[in-house]
Amino acid sequence: MSTQPSAVHPRFSVAITVMLREATGDAILAQLKNISLSGCYLETPREIKEDARVRVVLQAADLQAEVWGVVRRRDGTGVGIRFTNGATVEDWKRLEALIDDLQASVPARAAAASQP
8 A cells, every 4th residue: 555645636726617417416507616637626506415426517619528526525615526537538638638728828827927
């Protein structure tokens, strides 16, 4: 058994509306607040139990990806979801591409903020 910490994926702040669907429920709209390759945080008033299996549909101008996950925490404003897999291999690759794009934009934002 390894005692080394597992790799942590960088998390990026975002503000987009996504569709959230419990495995046994109707779809609702939720606000994506941050995302990483391992999971995301969604603001939603819906009470979703911890360990519930959910599907998150990410849709933006040039992206659509469906990702399955498990609710790992619930607080007063939303849920933390750990991703388990994409609905398809292509969906997971689109999520990876989104994270790569967000990663690439971080240095650009930092450089722009430091210029007069």
